[in-house]
Amino acid sequence: MVGKIYLIDKTQRINTGIYFQKKCFSLALMQEKEIKLSIITVCFNALDLLKGTVESVAKQKCPGVEYIVIDGASSDGTVAYLESNPTIDRFISEPDGGLYDAMNKGMEFADGQMIWFMNAGDTIYGTDTLPKLIQTIHPDTDIIYGEVMLVNEIRKALGTRSELTTQKLPQNLSWTSMRWGMVVCHQGILVRKSLAPKYDFSYGLVADIDWVIKCLKASTTIQKTDFILANYLQGGLSKTYFKRSMQSRFKVLATHFGLVQTAIAHIWIIIRAGLFSIQRIGKERY
Numbered sequence: 001m002v003g004k005i006y007l008i009d010k011t012q013r014i015n016t017g018i019y020f021q022k023k024c025f026s027l028a029l030m031q032e033k034e035i036k037l038s039i040i041t042v043c044f045n046a047l048d049l050l051k052g053t054v055e056s057v058a059k060q061k062c063p064g065v066e067y068i069v070i071d072g073a074s075s076d077g078t079v080a081y082l083e084s085n086p087t088i089d090r091f092i093s094e095p096d097g098g099l100y101d102a103m104n105k106g107m108e109f110a111d112g113q114m115i116w117f118m119n120a121g122d123t124i125y126g127t128d129t130l131p132k133l134i135q136t137i138h139p140d141t142d143i144i145y146g147e148v149m150l151v152n153e154i155r156k157a158l159g160t161r162s163e164l165t166t167q168k169l170p171q172n173l174s175w176t177s178m179r180w181g182m183v184v185c186h187q188g189i190l191v192r193k194s195l196a197p198k199y200d201f202s203y204g205l206v207a208d209i210d211w212v213i214k215c216l217k218a219s220t221t222i223q224k225t226d227f228i229l230a231n232y233l234q235g236g237l238s239k240t241y242f243k244r245s246m247q248s249r250f251k252v253l254a255t256h257f258g259l260v261q262t263a264i265a266h267i268w269i270i271i272r273a274g275l276f277s278i279q280r281i282g283k284e285r286y
Contacts, residue, residue: 036064036134037190038112042102042119044072047081049121049233052155056123056231058087060130066090068109070102100199100207107196114144116190121233125149129229133190136225143215145173145189146225148232161185161232166269166276171224175216179257179265181249182209187230191215206248213256 039057043050050069057067071078071093082091090109096102107115114137124130125148137144147169150158162168169184170177177183186208195218199207216222254262 035066035112036137037066037114037116037130038106038110038193039065039067039116039118040070040103040106040110041068042070042072042099042106042117043074043078044102045074045076045078046120047074047076047078050078050081053118053120053123054085054087057118059127060124061127062130062134064134065130066110066112068106070096070106070109072096072098072102097201100201104198107193107198110193113192113194114141114190115193115196117186118230119186122187123231125228125230129227132227133225133229136223137190138221138223140221141223142192142195142219142221143173143189144223144225145169145184146227146229148185148188148230149228150234151231152234155231157231158234160228161188166272173216173222173224175213175256178209178213178216179253179261181269182212184212185232186212187232189215192219195219203252204248205245206252209249210252210255213252 041050041053054067054069066089067087069082069088069091071082071091073093073095079093082088082093092105092109096105103117106117118124133144147160147162149160150164152158158164160169167181167183167185169188173184189212195215197211197214197218199211201207203210250262250266253265257265
């Protein structure tokens with residue numbers, strides 16, 4: 001896979017200049033003992049958002065990291081941008097089955113020990129975040145997680161996810177923490193690739209909750225960082241389709257925790273949301 005760029009028709013790019021540039025970058029990674037981390041961005045007709053994400057990766061000075069972009073055959077100039085950008089090690093641009101199909105492709109193509117999803121519109125928090133993260137990860141770490149900063153469309157920092165939502169990042173994350181909902185988000189969690197399953201499309205918009213629970217169940221060593229990992233752009237499909245995602249979330253959680261426990265947890269989730277809304281009157285919230 002190293003050095004190959006896949007386009008819409010899945011044929012290998014034969015433009016020598018671009019191919020050679022990408023191949024050299026990948027060989028430089030191979031000269032490290034191993035690729036420690038694969039950062040994966042998925043996108044579809046989101047060039048303006050993608051540029052900010054790629055720029056945040058480019059600002060990181062850290063060896064042993066690869067960057068992969070999975071594009072769903074965009075028609076907004078994304079492919080030309082991917083071809084010309086030296087930050088991106090590999091990309092695919094072809095029709096796909098949606099967000100989670102693209103994320104499954106990203107995992108398949110990743111060579112890193114750990115994987116980190118940073119979707120179009122989201123950015124790595126600071127220029128020193130990635131070096132600090134690599135230094136923090138222990139050799140036996142299966143999952144490492146941390147806080148994210150919520151930002152609006154003009155990239156204004158609004159506050160951390162724990163501050164602005166009912167989802168508080170646990171000090172000691174485990175799969176049972178997830179009975180209260182998505183207490184950790186994709187941009188704030190890195191998972192050992194060998195433990196990560198494919199996303200289950202049957203859960204629709206909330207396949208991410210099922211995926212995180214399965215990863216946590218499979219993990220032995222879970223590590224928390226003491227610094228913010230990413231800027232998380234407000235919105236997302238599950239927020240846009242809130243009612244439908246709530247119903248799907250109940251189904252996911254009932255599968256893992258049982259119907260009775262999930263029903264009790266959801267009663268508290270509803271009460272908690274009401275209390276939180278009262279507490280945040282006149283204040284910024286998600």
